Amino acid sequence: MNTTSFSWTKSLLQWFEKNKRPLPFRLTKDPYAVWISEIMAQQTQIDTLLPYYNRFVESFPHVQALAAAEEDLLLKHWEGLGYYNRAKNLHRAAKIIVTEWHGFIPDNYKDLLKLPGIGPYTAAAIASICFNEKIAAVDGNVLRVFSRLTNSFDDIGEQATKRQIQHALSQCMPDEPGDFNEAMMELGALICLPTNPYCLLCPIREHCSALETGHVHLLPVKKKKIKRKTLAMEACLVEDTKGQLLIEKRPDKGLLSGLWGFPIVEKNQGIGNYLQKTYKYTEPLCLIGKTKHVFTHITWEIDLYIIKQVQHDGDKGVFISPKNILSDFALPTAFKKMLRFYNSSSRKNTPYK
């Protein structure tokens, strides 16, 4: 087994040193900061997470602060970033680190892998960047770069392919494994793009099998297509006599679990029926607009209704002013759209779409 690093490693590392983006979490090897950034980076582009990262580490500067935080506050910091289970797993892991690891983040791949929310990619990223462990961090960028370098038509959607690539790269890590991993990802993010890659600017183009054979545009191979089902939904803004709106905490399982939102049900259930059964509201509903919200695997086609001047005595649901909903509650984007529409349409006739 050849366990020396690849011949192109040096060129890649030199390119990385010169071209890497100045990201805030690159200013430190603090495993806590790197951990947070890597969790946020899962399935998320770096530019998107930057403001979230800065706010998060300011509010929760160390693992003890994170472990002691209220989950609602944590979710508020995650609001709009998506994949909210990441925040919950981060919380669970923080508590485990405090109670079982004396507040120290595990310093190796194997132990990191045991923590909730940390899989093969994230464990490898933290272990290599913070603790110099020679283990490959294989994300979507690396799968693409490696497929092209080796002219491999293996399906990168397969778990087996990911394992093989991680194994192959891990056998050949240089003495700067963290830099190597980051360099591979940075190359994928800046040069070896999914479409129209900048091959002429690539520091390892002379070693690229796909470029040599003209297959760059065919790689990587990903067979599985996402199939998205459409659900017809009905949502309702329930307004009381003081102009406050009814919000509900979503169930603790499933889509957007643990966050807050306005009453919403599938159309065949009927929002009027739901409100009457749950809150005994009998005031008339008025359709005020239609919109669509697209998740990874579901599309909601939403009919938005409103009920005005609802009488309630406090025990029938949580009523909060729109301003305080925005400032104090973690509201997913689908519901924020409704609130924006509500705020603007009270002054002028804005189409809801």
Added chain:
DNA sequence: CACGCGTGGAG
């Protein structure tokens, strides 16, 4: 292994 799980940018 297949599927559930958000959102925003780019072509």
Added chain:
DNA sequence: TCTCCAAGCGT
């Protein structure tokens, strides 16, 4: 408008 895709993980 539609599709893909992004520093993936849990079940």
